[in-house]
Amino acid sequence: MNVGIFGASGQVGGVMLSLLAERNFPATQVRLFASSKSAGKKLECLGEQITIEDVDGADFTGIDIALFSMGASASLLWAPKVAASGAIVIDNSSAWRMDPEVPLVVAEVNPYELFTIPKGIIANPNCTTMIAMPVIKPLHERAGLKRVTASTYQAVSGAGIKGVAELSGQMQLLGDPSRLTMSGDVVEFKNIEVFPKPIVANVIPLAGELIDDETVEEHKFRDESRKILGLLDLSVSCTCVRVPVFTGHSISLNLEFLHPIEVEEVSSILKQAPGVELSDIPTPLSCTGKDPCFVGRIRKDHGVANGIALFVSGDNLRKGAALNALQIAEILLKEELNRN
Amino acid sequence: MNVGIFGASGQVGGVMLSLLAERNFPATQVRLFASSKSAGKKLECLGEQITIEDVDGADFTGIDIALFSMGASASLLWAPKVAASGAIVIDNSSAWRMDPEVPLVVAEVNPYELFTIPKGIIANPNCTTMIAMPVIKPLHERAGLKRVTASTYQAVSGAGIKGVAELSGQMQLLGDPSRLTMSGDVVEFKNIEVFPKPIVANVIPLAGELIDDETVEEHKFRDESRKILGLLDLSVSCTCVRVPVFTGHSISLNLEFLHPIEVEEVSSILKQAPGVELSDIPTPLSCTGKDPCFVGRIRKDHGVANGIALFVSGDNLRKGAALNALQIAEILLKEELNRN
Secondary structure (H helix, E strand, C coil): CCCEEECCCCHHHHHHHHCCCCHHCCCCEEEEEEEECCCCCCEEECCEEEEEEECCCCCCCCCCCEEEECCHHHHHHHHHHHHHHHCCCCCCCCCCCCCCCCCCCCCCCHHHHHHHCCCEEECCCCHHHHHHHHHHHHHHHHHHHHEEEEEECHHHHHHHHHHHHHHHHHHHHCCCCCHHCCCCCCCCCCCCCCCCCCCCCCCEECCEEECCCCCCHHHHHHHHHHHHHHHCCCEECCCCCECCCCCCCEEEEEEEEECCCCCCHHHHHHCCCCCCCECCCHHHHHHHHCCCCEEEEEEEEEECCCEEEEEEEEEECHHHHHHHHHHHHHHHHHHHHHHH | CCCEEECCCCCCHHHHHHHHCCCCCCCCEEEECCCCCCCCCCEEECCEEEEEEEEECCCCCCCEEEEEEEHHHHHHHHHHHHHHHCCCEEECCCCCCCCCCCCCCCCCHHCCCCCCCCCCECCCCCCHHHHHHHHHHHHHHCCCCCCCCEEEEEEHHHCCCCHHHEEEEEEHHHHCCHHHHHCCEEEEEECCCCCCCCCCCCEEEECCEECCCCEEHHHHHHHHHHHCCCCCCCEEECCCCCCCCCCCCCEEEEEEEECCCCHHHHHHHHCCCCCCCECCCCHHHHCCCCCCEEEEEEECCCCCEEEEEEEEEEEECCCHHHHHHHHHHHHHHHHHHHCC
16 A cells, blocks of 8 residues: 655654554555655655655655645645545545535544545544544434533644644743743743734633634534534534643533433443543543543533533544544555455 | 731732732731741731731731631631631631521622621632623523533632642743653653642643542532522533643633523623623733633524523632632721711
């Protein structure tokens, strides 16, 4: 299987390269692509130094699986061209997710959507939705999901390398953090670019632009959850909040079901759910670099008839992006082998 | 009016001292009290150096208003003694809040509870509840509150000076924060004492001990909200989460009402509500050192008939504790003057 990694020099690209080795992915050849800015640089992959090719002007012939993490506009431009030369594209951007001819897949949740890939493109959901789905799906199958109320705690790496640099820079600039403690006399940060407010020692209840009275991120969470779960009129209210965490998205979830479900049953279902691990105190730090979504604080929400509250943390770069793309590639490979 | 500040050397005590000056509080005499550990130290108050007295062995005669921020066990011991010598105690701890003979008061929300003070003790609610109440109360009066779903973003100063020191220490220890970015290989923190996990670059969905399947903080939020709003069977589901913020608690709220209420009306009610200020992006940093609770992201929660989602940030040391206590003292003073 020949693999192309598009956006190889980015954060998710980096995680992808380590995961290829870690998972012993059966790649016969790996080619790396990026924009002209990173083309020519070398990256290590499976023990070899590979030169990044400029995506513009490259010949994509022979690539079986193209793993895309280039952002939405580059993906709109390049994914169809790469698919046209015979590859299956697995895309991490938002470009194709809501296209009715593009399956939107979480490997453990709806792999059956991979049976038909009309455009040769498969979409990965956004990292927040991704982390919620392996937890929500098996509970929905048992009790029928009616309503989701979510408040997120999203890491800066969800906004790319620039987001990480902004938090990191502000942390170093802060010097003596106790300056912030008891007065509003806050250090004047000069590097406020990615986020609309300082992110160090702060939380920002606005992740992405506002579309109407909800942000892009909040719309994604609703739209993608509905598509993945096949519940096209699911009630979803989500507040997306950026927090000063480098990696690991977390979600405080209140779930309402059509049918009664007890806390003990929720725990036992989630204990067996693929891609899910129970944890007394799930946190972003403890899930960083790990595959599963960690779930805990499972309890009754007494506010409604069949309510459950819980808290999930998952690595937004790993399961939230790179890992899920590779898991999809592995499913495709297995099917291919079955067919041969 | 003679004022006693009990727990003068603590975080809230410090804010109290600055607020006395800032608000031009008409104190004829200020006495400072603390445990033997801090007794003998001097603190500046209204331009004078005042020596902290040891609460144990002190004569409380002549104090009119006693502002208590000593923690629950000290308050259980000392508040009745101070009240017995003729002072009205305004207590910041959790010790007296649920006592049916103790009014639990948010100055803008239920000042009418101050008409009867059977024990000579008034309780301040906990800082998270305090920040939500000025926003929730006027909406409840208009549309009838039915259910509250809350996820919090609580500052480390809510756990005292030790909490601030723990985050501050971990921030300095982190050195190059990018070490955390893309791997689970986390710096080994040695100062994990106040919080159950590292708090830097992390969020912890467990604030305070678990009582049953909910934490002390989550129980407080429900119980105190019910008492303050006079809604003894209000549905409340709350997930309390500690975040790496020094000062400023925030809450993502989903409110369900008995009667229809439009977003425009919510905004216009909150615009006029005392102690509340509208903000496009309320954040803990921007509310630090400020009096009001900042509220924004007001929108429909389409998941229920009469649902509203919004986000609140407020200074947990100021409005969340010291300011509210002083506001109560000011109300008592005004009543006293009216009576004379």
